[in-house]
Amino acid sequence: MATNQAARANGLRVGMAAARASAALVELIIQDHDPAADAAALERLAIWILERFSPIVAVDGGDGIVIDSTGADHLHGGEAAMLHRLVDRLAGAGITAQAAVADTWGAAHALARHRADPVCVAPRRHGADILKDLPVAALRLAEETRDALSDLGFATIGDLLAAPRAPLVLRFGETLIARLDQASGRRVEPIEPLRPADIIETHRNFAEPIGAAETIARHVGKLVVALCAALEAKGLGVRRLDLVCRRVDNRVEAVRISTARPVRDVARLTRLLCDKIETIAPGFGIERMSLAATLVEPLAPRQKLAALTDEILPDVAGLVDTIANRVGEDRLYRLAPVESDVPERSVRRIAPLAPETGHSWRADWPRPTRLLRRPEPIETMALLPDHPPVAFTWRGVRRRVRTADGPERIFGEWWKRDVERSAVRDYFQVEAEDGERFWIFRAGNGEDAATGSQRWFLHGLFA
Amino acid sequence: MSFATVPMTDLESLRTRIETIQSRRTRQTSVLPFGIPVLDSRLPEGGLARGVLHEIAGGGRSGGDAPAAALFVAGIAARTKGKVLWCLTRPDLFAPALAQAGLAPDRVIYVEAQDDKTVLACMEEGLAHGGPVLVVGETARLSMTASRRLNLAAEKTGALAIVLRRWSRPNEAADFGRPTAAATRWRISARPAAPLPAPGVGRARWHVELLRCRGGEPAAYELEACDETGRLALPSDLPDRPAMPRPAHLNRRRAG
Numbered sequence: 001m002a003t004n005q006a007a008r009a010n011g012l013r014v015g016m017a018a019a020r021a022s023a024a025l026v027e028l029i030i031q032d033h034d035p036a037a038d039a040a041a042l043e044r045l046a047i048w049i050l051e052r053f054s055p056i057v058a059v060d061g062g063d064g065i066v067i068d069s070t071g072a073d074h075l076h077g078g079e080a081a082m083l084h085r086l087v088d089r090l091a092g093a094g095i096t097a098q099a100a101v102a103d104t105w106g107a108a109h110a111l112a113r114h115r116a117d118p119v120c121v122a123p124r125r126h127g128a129d130i131l132k133d134l135p136v137a138a139l140r141l142a143e144e145t146r147d148a149l150s151d152l153g154f155a156t157i158g159d160l161l162a163a164p165r166a167p168l169v170l171r172f173g174e175t176l177i178a179r180l181d182q183a184s185g186r187r188v189e190p191i192e193p194l195r196p197a198d199i200i201e202t203h204r205n206f207a208e209p210i211g212a213a214e215t216i217a218r219h220v221g222k223l224v225v226a227l228c229a230a231l232e233a234k235g236l237g238v239r240r241l242d243l244v245c246r247r248v249d250n251r252v253e254a255v256r257i258s259t260a261r262p263v264r265d266v267a268r269l270t271r272l273l274c275d276k277i278e279t280i281a282p283g284f285g286i287e288r289m290s291l292a293a294t295l296v297e298p299l300a301p302r303q304k305l306a307a308l309t310d311e312i313l314p315d316v317a318g319l320v321d322t323i324a325n326r327v328g329e330d331r332l333y334r335l336a337p338v339e340s341d342v343p344e345r346s347v348r349r350i351a352p353l354a355p356e357t358g359h360s361w362r363a364d365w366p367r368p369t370r371l372l373r374r375p376e377p378i379e380t381m382a383l384l385p386d387h388p389p390v391a392f393t394w395r396g397v398r399r400r401v402r403t404a405d406g407p408e409r410i411f412g413e414w415w416k417r418d419v420e421r422s423a424v425r426d427y428f429q430v431e432a433e434d435g436e437r438f439w440i441f442r443a444g445n446g447e448d449a450a451t452g453s454q455r456w457f458l459h460g461l462f463a
Numbered sequence: 464m465s466f467a468t469v470p471m472t473d474l475e476s477l478r479t480r481i482e483t484i485q486s487r488r489t490r491q492t493s494v495l496p497f498g499i500p501v502l503d504s505r506l507p508e509g510g511l512a513r514g515v516l517h518e519i520a521g522g523g524r525s526g527g528d529a530p531a532a533a534l535f536v537a538g539i540a541a542r543t544k545g546k547v548l549w550c551l552t553r554p555d556l557f558a559p560a561l562a563q564a565g566l567a568p569d570r571v572i573y574v575e576a577q578d579d580k581t582v583l584a585c586m587e588e589g590l591a592h593g594g595p596v597l598v599v600g601e602t603a604r605l606s607m608t609a610s611r612r613l614n615l616a617a618e619k620t621g622a623l624a625i626v627l628r629r630w631s632r633p634n635e636a637a638d639f640g641r642p643t644a645a646a647t648r649w650r651i652s653a654r655p656a657a658p659l660p661a662p663g664v665g666r667a668r669w670h671v672e673l674l675r676c677r678g679g680e681p682a683a684y685e686l687e688a689c690d691e692t693g694r695l696a697l698p699s700d701l702p703d704r705p706a707m708p709r710p711a712h713l714n715r716r717r718a719g
Contacts, residue, residue: 316546316572316594323574323585331575335558335568347558356569361559363691369530369537371557397524402655405664431664435653436525460557461525463534463653463667463688 005096038062045095046194051295053086055242055254056193061140064112066105068191072256077328083119105191106183107131110138110157128184132158139179145172157183190250200236201292202226209248209285216245216286217274223291224270237262237299243273245280246288253280258329259321260353262297268318272325320352337361341410343371343459365408366429368439368460375457378440382456386446388428394458399432409445424451429462437462495542495623498694499686502671506647507678511539514621516614518605518645520628522652522670527636528555529629531669532651534564534689536599536625541565541693543623545596548589550574550582552601553629565693583609586616586624593620601627603635610643648675654685657698666690668698 010025022028039062046065050057053076056068069082076082083099090097100111102122107130111120114134122130131138134157136149149172154160160168160180169177181187195201202223210216220243231238239262243255255276263269280286324332333349337359340346346361361367380389388404406428412420427441439460444452496503496510503509511517519536521529533556540547540561547570549556554575558568572595576582579602586600590613598617605626617624626645630636650672656665667688673681687696 314545314594316548316592319548319589319592319594320572322588322592326588327574327576327581327585333573333575334571335573337559337568343557343559352572358569360562360568363563367559367563368557369534369560370528370555373555403658403662403664429664431656433655434523435655435668436523437653437664437667461528461530463531463560463669 035062043194047196049086050194050196051240053082055244055256055292055294056191056252058191058194060105060109064109066109066191068252068254069101070254072254075256075258075325075329077330080119080121083121087118102126102130104183104185105189106140106179107185109140110134110183114138128161131183132156132161136160139176139183141176141179145176148172188250190252193244193252195292199292199294200227200230200234200296201290202230203288203290205288206286209287211282211285213277216277216280216282216289219289220273220277220291221270223289224266224273227291227293228264228266228269231264231293231296231299235298235300236293236296237264238269238293238295239297240293240295241269241273242292242294244290244292245282245286247283248285248287249283251283253282253286255280257321257325260324260351261317262299263321264299268321272321275322275325317353340413342413343367345413366462369463370461372459375441375459378456378458380456382442388430389440389456392440392456392458394438399436401430402433404428404430422450427459493621495539499697501697502684505673505679505682506676511623512646513623514618515646516610516617516624516626516644518610518626518628518643518648520639520650522650522672527630529627529651531653531667531688532627532649534560535649535651535669535671536627537561537564537566538689538693538695539623539625540571540597540599541689543596545570546594547571548574548586548595548598550576550585550589550598550600552576552578552582563691564689565691579604583613586626587612590616590620590622590624593622595622597623597625599625599627601629603628603630604638605643607643610645614644646677647673650674671695
């Protein structure tokens with residue numbers, strides 16, 4: 001019997017008899033195990049991950065999904081960030097997940113099930129050491145092998161690694177050693193990527209394996225032409241494009257590119273893919289390349305010009321894609337106003353090609369050009385309650401205030417946090433003797449201790 | 464024909480040809496004037512030339528953060544039309560302030576790069592693409608090679624390229640003096656504003672130094688900061704005064 005979180009909170013455990021469980025908890029809903037439906041749901045989930053996270057995704061056993069993140073994690077800001085985002089998005093969909101990233105499928109499988117909380121990132125080139133303390137059950141073994149091992153006193157993978165290999169092979173067959181080697185990276189284990197039935201894909205097989213960057217680029221160009229023809233027939237544009245290269249040594253190298261808007265432009269897609277060729281390690285050669293449009297969207301011809309008198313402004317979508325594939329999607333953004341008086345909350349990031357809002361900030365008070373990430377405490381000499389400081393010391397430099405403007409009183413947003421219920425900040429724009437201008441504030445209204453600590457902070461630099 | 468007998472007309476035509484080759488860029492590309500005659504007349508093309516690289520840094524004690532230089536750039540951006548690509552490593556630019564200088568938030572696309580190298584690479588990408596009218600990059604160091612690459616990329620599309628130098632360590636500040644391929648080099652520092660009749664802070668005033676200018680002379684000005692349309696202005700209390708006397712170290716003309 002499997003349980004969900006609510007059931008576990010009420011004292012039920014995996015492996016309990018159904019009769020006993022329903023006796024312990026009257027409201028318990030018991031559903032029969034339906035392996036076919038589980039498998040179908042898992043595959044749907046894998047396809048969802050394929051569309052959003054990585055080009056190589058496959059179902060791992062009955063309860064897991066294996067993802068090869070090579071060539072895709074840069075789009076999500078690194079491995080750890082990608083795992084957190086994956087787990088968060090699954091949690092948003094009501095799925096509790098544990099995730100781990102490691103050098104091998106076997107190690108990631110073991111860590112996700114026995115170490116992740118909810119994520120775990122193994123150091124690169126971890127080898128077998130990281131597996132030593134994990135139970136034998138983490139090795140993807142058949143149930144009878146697991147039982148036999150525990151009968152013989154093998155509790156952890158470390159015990160197995162320390163034992164001589166020949167007797168293990170004699171007693172348990174080749175599988176056990178294969179699993180050990182796969183987990184520690186001594187044996188290659190390719191992932192057969194999952195492909196949805198209706199995916200648009202083109203591929204090329206090479207009688208003579210290819211390896212040179214120029215050759216790869218040439219064949220990428222040919223693949224893109226074929227793919228774009230197929231896309232055009234269906235009126236689609238690509239948002240995610242995966243290039244999967246199978247090497248002669250059975251390893252798979254993958255590259256993923258993503259675009260901000262659906263694209264069907266041969267030159268642009270070729271350029272985006274060719275930028276990434278240097279990340280492909282061809283090894284002894286590539287014998288098969290396939291190009292799949294993992295996420296597509298309808299692409300209808302658009303009218304570019306509303307009137308002949310309009311000025312044509314060049315389209316930057318191509319540039320946005322090029323840079324996004326280089327630095328990561330969430331590092332490219334526009335800033336849009338938020339209705340908030342608290343300065344650090346008045347700005348939010350939106351997608352670089354989001355429709356123009358036409359909004360701006362209210363301009364009745366001057367705002368500093370640079371806003372410090374966190375207000376920095378300063379030492380001041382000031383007259384309470386309404387006067388700006390006469391002098392202040394910031395980062396060890398003392399500055400005398402020549403002129404000042406203020407206060408601009410900003411109230412806390414009581415609907416956000418309880419502590420902001422009565423919080424007040426009094427902002428002053430001050431000009432130091434040498435003409436430099438700063439944005440400083442006092443936490444509190446200068447009289448009432450409930451409104452803040454009455455300490456002074458520097459929050460921004462004016463031009 | 465011996466060279467000694469080359470007629471004067473041929474020599475002159477040769478001269479014009481060399482001139483054309485040397486200033487090929489400036490003839491082809493347009494210019495963004497500041498709208499301040501004293502300043503524009505000092506620049507060989509009568510304004511900030513498009514299709515070349517310009518280098519701007521901050522001065523004074525908070526020179527490393529360069530708030531005035533950033534707003535100076537925002538003012539330039541506000542006077543152009545089209546998208547602006549702003550590449551940076553430290554995302555502390557406060558967009559409401561840029562909007563107050565006339566740069567609408569819809570026009571700016573920010574790239575938050577991991578390091579200076581990526582900033583320069585993204586700038587080059589943006590310049591070569593030609594979509595953005597202005598590409599700004601905030602970086603501490605700028606080598607001769609990098610600046611040449613940016614210049615070439617800008618030249619191809621005629622986009623305006625600006626490197627905003629900002630640093631966090633004093634040894635990086637020294638890098639600003641090194642030669643680069645930039646057409647102009649500016650330093651913007653804050654100056655005390657003119658006193659108001661009532662208590663309060665008036666319009667900010669900047670010391671705008673044109674440290675180096677290809678085909679022109681260095682100069683320095685006392686100007687009023689950007690207004691809500693990004694325009695600078697001559698202070699009203701010294702409209703007829705000549706530009707500030709030049710510091711001695713600037714009197715030496717540098718090779719362009």
